[in-house]
Amino acid sequence: MMLTVENIHVYYGAIHAIKGISFDVNEGEVVALIGANGAGKSTTLQTVSGIMHPRSGKITFLGEDITHTDGYKLPAKGLAQVPEGRRIFLQMTVMENLEMGAYVQKGKVPEADFENVFSHFPRLKERRSQIAGTLSGGEQQMLAMGRALMSHPKLLMLDEPSMGLAPILVEEIFNIIQEFHASGTTILLVEQNAEMALQIADRAYVLESGSIALSGTGAELAQSDEIKKAYLGG
Amino acid sequence: MTFLNYLLSGISLGSIYAIIALGYTMVYGIAKMLNFAHGDVIMVGAYICFFAVSRFALPPLVGVLAAMAVCTVLGILVERLAYKPLRAAPSLAVLITAIGVSYFLQNGAQLLWTPNPKVFSSVVGTGRLALFGGQLTVSYVTITTIVSCIVIMVALTLFTGNTKMGKAMRACSEDKGAAQLMGINVNSTISVTFAIGSGLAAIAGVLLCSAYPNLVPTTGSMPGIKAFTAAVFGGIGSIPGAFLGGLLLGVIEIFAKAYISTQLSDAVVFAVLIVVLLVKPTGLLGKQIREKV
Numbered sequence: 105m106m107l108t109v110e111n112i113h114v115y116y117g118a119i120h121a122i123k124g125i126s127f128d129v130n131e132g133e134v135v136a137l138i139g140a141n142g143a144g145k146s147t148t149l150q151t152v153s154g155i156m157h158p159r160s161g162k163i164t165f166l167g168e169d170i171t172h173t174d175g176y177k178l179p180a181k182g183l184a185q186v187p188e189g190r191r192i193f194l195q196m197t198v199m200e201n202l203e204m205g206a207y208v209q210k211g212k213v214p215e216a217d218f219e220n221v222f223s224h225f226p227r228l229k230e231r232r233s234q235i236a237g238t239l240s241g242g243e244q245q246m247l248a249m250g251r252a253l254m255s256h257p258k259l260l261m262l263d264e265p266s267m268g269l270a271p272i273l274v275e276e277i278f279n280i281i282q283e284f285h286a287s288g289t290t291i292l293l294v295e296q297n298a299e300m301a302l303q304i305a306d307r308a309y310v311l312e313s314g315s316i317a318l319s320g321t322g323a324e325l326a327q328s329d330e331i332k333k334a335y336l337g338g
Numbered sequence: 339m340t341f342l343n344y345l346l347s348g349i350s351l352g353s354i355y356a357i358i359a360l361g362y363t364m365v366y367g368i369a370k371m372l373n374f375a376h377g378d379v380i381m382v383g384a385y386i387c388f389f390a391v392s393r394f395a396l397p398p399l400v401g402v403l404a405a406m407a408v409c410t411v412l413g414i415l416v417e418r419l420a421y422k423p424l425r426a427a428p429s430l431a432v433l434i435t436a437i438g439v440s441y442f443l444q445n446g447a448q449l450l451w452t453p454n455p456k457v458f459s460s461v462v463g464t465g466r467l468a469l470f471g472g473q474l475t476v477s478y479v480t481i482t483t484i485v486s487c488i489v490i491m492v493a494l495t496l497f498t499g500n501t502k503m504g505k506a507m508r509a510c511s512e513d514k515g516a517a518q519l520m521g522i523n524v525n526s527t528i529s530v531t532f533a534i535g536s537g538l539a540a541i542a543g544v545l546l547c548s549a550y551p552n553l554v555p556t557t558g559s560m561p562g563i564k565a566f567t568a569a570v571f572g573g574i575g576s577i578p579g580a581f582l583g584g585l586l587l588g589v590i591e592i593f594a595k596a597y598i599s600t601q602l603s604d605a606v607v608f609a610v611l612i613v614v615l616l617v618k619p620t621g622l623l624g625k626q627i628r629e630k631v
Contacts, residue, residue, distance in 0.1 A: 155515060179521035191516035193509050204509050207502070208521035255521065 112161030123314040134291040136301040139311035145294040180208040184257035190248040194237035205254030221250035242273040298335035302326040350480040352588020353487030357542040358565030359580035361535030367511040367575040374436040377562015378443035383540030384547040398461035405540040413536025447555035458547035573624025
C-alpha cells in the first residue's frame with residue numbers, strides 16, 4: 105500500500121470540514137477523488153500534503169506515519185502535489201520554476217530531468233527562459249505539472265488540473281496524466297470533472313460534505329445511476 | 339566643485355540608506371511585514387563595533403565582523419521570539435509588535451550602555467583623498483561607504499538570482515504555500531532573510547557612525563525611517579528598488595539641505611516620496627506583473 109488514509113477528521117477552526125474519511129492508494133494505481141465544490145476534496149489533499157493536519161485519524165505513506173509531518177519534508181519522501189490554481193512562481197522563469205520543483209534533489213539538477221519534462225511538454229522548452237506569469241493558462245498548468253515531476257515523485261497528487269481550461273486542453277492534460285502513470289508514477293487525482301476523472305481512474309471515491317459517499321472502480325462509478333445523475337449530467 | 343561635493347555626500351548617505359533599505363525590502367518581500375525594529379539593529383551594530391574597537395582595542399575589521407555576528411544572531415532571535423508566533427496573526431498585530439521590539443531595543447541599549455552619547459571613531463580613519471589638485475576632497479568614509487554599497491548590491495543580486503537558497507527565497511516571497519510543496523522549509527528561509535538583513539544593518543550602522551560619529555540609543559531610528567521610505571520609494575520588495583530608492587533619497591536630502599533649507603530637508607524628502615507614490619503607487623521599480631488566466 106502506498107498511501108493509507110484512516111478516518112481523518114479535519115477542522116477549519118470550528119468548522120468540521122472532513123468527517124472521518126478513509127481511503128487508500130496502491131502502487132501503480134490512478135485513484136480519483138470526485139465530488140461537488142465544497143465536498144472536501146482539496147482539504148483532503150492538503151491534509152495528505154501536510155499543509156493542514158487532521159485532529160484525529162492517521163495517514164501512512166510508504167509505511168511511514170506522516171499524519172503530523174511538516175509539509176515541506178514530504179517531497180523528499182516522494183510525495184508531490186500539483187496544487188489547485190497551479191500556484192506556479194509567476195515572477196520566475198520557466199526554468200527557475202522547474203529548478204524549484206527539484207529543490208529536494210541534492211547538488212546540480214541533471215539535464216535529463218529537464219529533458220524529461222520537456223518531452224511531456226515541448227511547449228515549455230520553447231518558453232524556457234520566459235517569465236512564468238506571461239504563459240497562457242494551459243501552459244501554466246503544464247508548468248505546474250512539470251515542476252511536480254522534477255522531484256521524481258512516487259505519488260503525484262493533482263488538485264483540479266482541468267480547472268479553467270478549454271476542453272481541448274483538458275483532453276491534453278488528461279493524456280499527459282496517463283503518460284505520467286504509464287511511466288510508473290502513482291496518481292491521486294482530485295477533480296470536479298467526474299467524467300474525465302472516471303475515464304482514467306482505476307478506482308474512485310465520491311466525496312459529499314466531508315465524507316465518502318461511494319467508492320468503486322472507475323468503470324463501475326461511471327455506470328452508477330447516482331453518479332450519472334449527480335455529476336455526469338443525467 | 340561644491341556641486342560635486344554635495345553629490346558625493348548625497349550618494350554616500352544614500353548608500354547607507356540603500357544598505358538599510360535592502361534589509362527592509364528583503365524582509366518585507368518574504369515575510370510580508372514591516373520590521374520597524376530594523377533601524378535599531380543598526381544602532382546595536384554600531385555599539386558592538388564601538389566597544390570592540392574602543393574598549394577592547396580590536397582592529398576595526400574585527401569590530402565590523404563582531405557587529406555583523408551579533409546583529410545576525412539578534413535578527414534571528416527577534417524573528418523567532420517576536421514575529422514567528424504571529425505568523426498567522428493579522429498584519430496590524432505584527433506591525434505593533436515590530437514597533438514594540440524597536441522600543442525594547444532602544445531602551446535595552448539605554449539600560450546597558452546609558453543614554454550618554456559615545457563618540458564613534460571611523461573604522462577607516464578620517465583621511466581624505468584630494469582630487470583635481472585639492473579642489474575636490476573625498477573622505478575615506480565616503481569612498482568605503484559607496485564601495486560597500488555597490489559590493490553588497492552585486493553580491494545580493496547574484497545570490498538571489500543564481501543560488502539555490504536565493505531562488506528559494508524568491509519562491510517563498512511569491513507563494514509560501516507553493517514553496518512548501520516544493521520541499522522548501524519556509525521558516526528557515528525566513529530566518530536566513532532576517533539574518534542577512536540584520537548583518538547588513540550592522541554594516542550600515544558602522545558606516546553611518548563612521549560618517550556621523552554621535553552614537554546614542556536612538557541613532558538608528560531616523561535612518562531606519564528614511565531607509566524604509568527609500569524602500570517604498572524604490573518599490574518595496576524589490577532589491578534594485580531599495581538600491582535606487584536609497585541613493586535618490588540620500589541625494590535629494592543633501593541637495594535639499596544645501597540648496598533649499600537644512601530644516602526643511604526632511605520635508606522635501608517626504609514630499610518627493612508622496613509625489614512618486616501618487617504617480618506610481620508601487621514605487622519606482624515596484625513590480626506589477628499582470629497574470630494571464
